[in-house]
Amino acid sequence: MVTRTAADTRAEAKAQYNAFLAVCPSHKMLERISGKWVTLILSILGSGPDCAGEPRPMRYSELSRALAGVSQKMLTQTLRSLERDGLISRTVTPTVPVTVSYELTDLGLSLHGMMRGLKRWTEAHIEEVSAHQAEYDSARVRTPSAART
Numbered sequence: 001m002v003t004r005t006a007a008d009t010r011a012e013a014k015a016q017y018n019a020f021l022a023v024c025p026s027h028k029m030l031e032r033i034s035g036k037w038v039t040l041i042l043s044i045l046g047s048g049p050d051c052a053g054e055p056r057p058m059r060y061s062e063l064s065r066a067l068a069g070v071s072q073k074m075l076t077q078t079l080r081s082l083e084r085d086g087l088i089s090r091t092v093t094p095t096v097p098v099t100v101s102y103e104l105t106d107l108g109l110s111l112h113g114m115m116r117g118l119k120r121w122t123e124a125h126i127e128e129v130s131a132h133q134a135e136y137d138s139a140r141v142r143t144p145s146a147a148r149t
Contacts, residue, residue, distance in 0.1 A: 029085075032081065032085065033085075037074055037075070038081070040119065041078055042082070042087065042104070042108060043116040043118070044063070045058055045088065045102060045112070047116070055112060057103040060075070086108075087104065088102050088104055088108050090102055
């Protein structure tokens, strides 16, 4: 009988992750990081609204102003979730009033570039996607539902 260490067991389990399976932890992680606000927060955090700068700490108010349409509740929930996942860190500075800033962790930085790329891709291709959607929708209106397969 071969004795296995806890590290061996973890390594084997990690090798067997399959995001296509709903029970897989990586499936759950994809679900969490694929949200609109997560994508935008990770892409903007520290680099400004144009995502041109380098990552740096940002205050809650900076994030709130930059993310048009995000409610205070949604921004707070998303930041807490990202902190819980280890993607951002929250620093409280005891000033009057208290200063709170958020910054990407090393783990968050490893995802930052991808999120910025996803944001840029959507901005570059939104017109093309919208045109395809309009074409698809107009074809569905003209085609009787019985004729479609």
